[in-house]
Amino acid sequence: MWTGLKKCIPTTRAGRRELSAISEMESEEVLVAKMKSPVIYAARAELRPLVIHGPQPGGQLTITTEVENYPGFAEGIQGPELMQQFEEQAKRFGTEFLVTFVNKVDLSRRPFTLWTDEGHEVKAETLIVASGASAKWLGVPGEAPAPEGLGGMGVSACATCDGFFFKGKPIVVVGGGDTAMEEATFLTRYASRVTVVHRRDSLRASKIMQDKAFKNPKIDFVWNAELREILGSPETGVTGVRLYDIKAGEESEFACEGVFIAIGHKPNTDVFKGWLDMDEVGYIKTAGVSMATNIPGVFACGDAQDSVYRQAVTAAGTGCMAAIDAERFLDSLPIETSTGESVTIEGEVVSADQQSVTMPDGEVVSNIPDDQPPPADGAGQPGGVYARPSTEL
Ligand SMILES: Cc1cc2nc3c(=O)[nH]c(=O)nc-3n(C[C@H](O)[C@H](O)[C@H](O)COP(=O)(O)OP(=O)(O)OC[C@H]3O[C@@H](n4cnc5c(N)ncnc54)[C@H](O)[C@@H]3O)c2cc1C
Numbered sequence: 001m002w003t004g005l006k007k008c009i010p011t012t013r014a015g016r017r018e019l020s021a022i023s024e025m026e027s028e029e030v031l032v033a034k035m036k037s038p039v040i041y042a043a044r045a046e047l048r049p050l051v052i053h054g055p056q057p058g059g060q061l062t063i064t065t066e067v068e069n070y071p072g073f074a075e076g077i078q079g080p081e082l083m084q085q086f087e088e089q090a091k092r093f094g095t096e097f098l099v100t101f102v103n104k105v106d107l108s109r110r111p112f113t114l115w116t117d118e119g120h121e122v123k124a125e126t127l128i129v130a131s132g133a134s135a136k137w138l139g140v141p142g143e144a145p146a147p148e149g150l151g152g153m154g155v156s157a158c159a160t161c162d163g164f165f166f167k168g169k170p171i172v173v174v175g176g177g178d179t180a181m182e183e184a185t186f187l188t189r190y191a192s193r194v195t196v197v198h199r200r201d202s203l204r205a206s207k208i209m210q211d212k213a214f215k216n217p218k219i220d221f222v223w224n225a226e227l228r229e230i231l232g233s234p235e236t237g238v239t240g241v242r243l244y245d246i247k248a249g250e251e252s253e254f255a256c257e258g259v260f261i262a263i264g265h266k267p268n269t270d271v272f273k274g275w276l277d278m279d280e281v282g283y284i285k286t287a288g289v290s291m292a293t294n295i296p297g298v299f300a301c302g303d304a305q306d307s308v309y310r311q312a313v314t315a316a317g318t319g320c321m322a323a324i325d326a327e328r329f330l331d332s333l334p335i336e337t338s339t340g341e342s343v344t345i346e347g348e349v350v351s352a353d354q355q356s357v358t359m360p361d362g363e364v365v366s367n368i369p370d371d372q373p374p375p376a377d378g379a380g381q382p383g384g385v386y387a388r389p390s391t392e393l
Contacts, residue, residue: 038128038301040086041323043093047330050096052116054268057099058083059132060303061312063145065152068164070312079152082312107275107295109360110343126297126326129276129284130319131268133303133310137261138174142230142238150230154238155259159183160311162260163190171258172197172241174227180262181209187260188218195256197222199246222254230259267304276300283307291322296343299325 042049061067061079068076077085087097100116111123135157137143145151156162163186171191173184176198184194196213201223203210213219222243228251229242240255267282277285277294284293284300291299301322302315334344340352349358350367357367 038130038319038323038326039090039095040093041320042128042326043090043095045323045327047323047327049090049094050098051090052102052114052122053097053099054101054131057097058087060134063151064156064158064161065146066165067161067312069161102271105271105275107272107298109349109358109362110297111360112298126299126329128291128319128322128326129269129272129293129298129300129304130302130315130322131271131304132315133265133267133283133306135261135265136263138227138263140227140229142232143259143261146234150232150234150238150259153234154232154257155230155261157261158310159186159260159262162258163187166190166258168192169257170195170255171260172227172254172256173260173262174198175262175264176200176203176205177262177264178205178209179264181205181213183260183262184219185209185212185216188216191218191258194219195222195254196220197225197227197241197243197254199224199226227259265303265307265310267307269304279307281307291318291325297326297329299329 039049039051056062058080061083064079066076067073067079067082070077070082073082091097098120100118100120102114103117104115105127106113107127111125112127114120114122114124114127116122137157142149143151143155146153149155159182166187167190169191170193171187173180173187173194173196175183175196180196180198181203184196187194194216196219198221203213205213224246226244226246227241228244230238231241231253232239238257238259240253241259242251243254244251265281267278267284269276269278269282269284272278272284273282275295276298279285284305286293286300286305291301291305293300299322301318303310306314306318334342334350342350344350348360351357355367356364358364
């Protein structure tokens with residue numbers, strides 16, 4: 001997740017101790033919880049971003065090995081190294097980093113408030129959510145990222161990313177939904193054979209995806225089977241899988257050189273539920289040509305809002321868009337919301353009829369000058385009733 005802030009104010013004792021450097025940054029303008037292009041753009045725009053990494057600093061690319069499709073690296077680059085370069089590039093322009101988990105947010109008024117597992121309370125003028133998505137895994141032996149398992153050494157959850165490494169090799173795809181059919185079909189471009197292992201005797205995938213897979217001569221199916229273990233070693237890579245035949249109650253080994261787990265993704269957006277509009281899976285809805293969400297000043301980018309492409313370069317591209325959106329948002333305050341209220345950079349909300357101002361602490365004050373009698377009908381009228389001047393910004 002990445003967030004755009006004006007001020008970063010740790011209020012607890014723990015927060016003060018851990019954030020001593022950051023707490024001095026009264027001009028902090030962007031708080032981030034992921035470190036792709038949004039940070040670099042925001043930092044170069046002198047928004048002095050703060051990245052909040054969650055449980056996985058560097059994100060999904062830190063659990064893969066070779067990345068061959070990110071532009072600018074003709075020979076490819078290791079995922080963790082690419083993330084390290086992002087971080088260094090962002091730091092060069094003054095970005096600060098904080099490793100903690102955002103567990104609660106209040107987006108009802110600006111500045112927005114975020115709370116973390118370590119007890120920080122952070123105030124944000126803008127917020128960019130780049131919390132990504134997580135591939136769902138089976139949790140079987142051999143599946144974990146290397147060196148614990150063979151993840152990145154023949155085990156993957158991304159055919160677009162890793163399919164190329166399996167030229168001429170037999171591979172297994174686990175799953176029975178649209179994701180699995182899409183991955184299996186795509187992988188037939190490279191693999192000598194793709195075997196779909198599914199725990200039922202029919203697929204959940206849409207009819208059109210099923211038809212495509214059934215017609216593909218390079219795809220075959222093992223039905224009613226659970227994958228129980230991925231076999232191999234760091235020296236050999238993947239050599240096979242252990243399958244359990246649910247009907248026969250028997251285990252067997254199946255030879256292959258790659259395993260793709262294709263049982264879906266879960267966007268890491270639970271903490272924003274109830275605040276941001278999402279689809280049924282939890283992907284944040286953005287406004288098409290911009291990265292704006294339903295809340296003015298909150299933007300989303302990367303896999304947290306992308307159920308379709310889910311690539312490093314698309315995450316970086318939408319991150320760039322979100323950073324520019326956030327910068328323009330801050331530049332164009334006060335802005336009018338869809339309800340007709342205007343929101344100032346101090347987080348004051350001027351009512352649609354211009355009669356009152358709700359302060360950031362919730363106090364409602366009159367917006368009518370002392371020497372001006374309120375209009376007879378109570379409604380905002382020209383000639384006397386005015387909004388707070390935007391020069392306060
Ligand atoms: C095994 C694997 C291999 C891949 N290989 C490639 C490849 O070769 N090429 C390619 O283009 N793409 C590849 N991808 C896809 C690519 O990694 C993603 O598309 C990309 O990382 C998405 O970036 P993101 O910033 O949106 O999210 P992520 O990389 O998922 O990062 C999300 C960040 O947000 C943090 N976070 C989440 N919730 C919170 C919270 N509540 N508070 C604070 N922080 C939080 C996480 O800790 C993490 O740091 C691969 C993915 C996987 C899983």
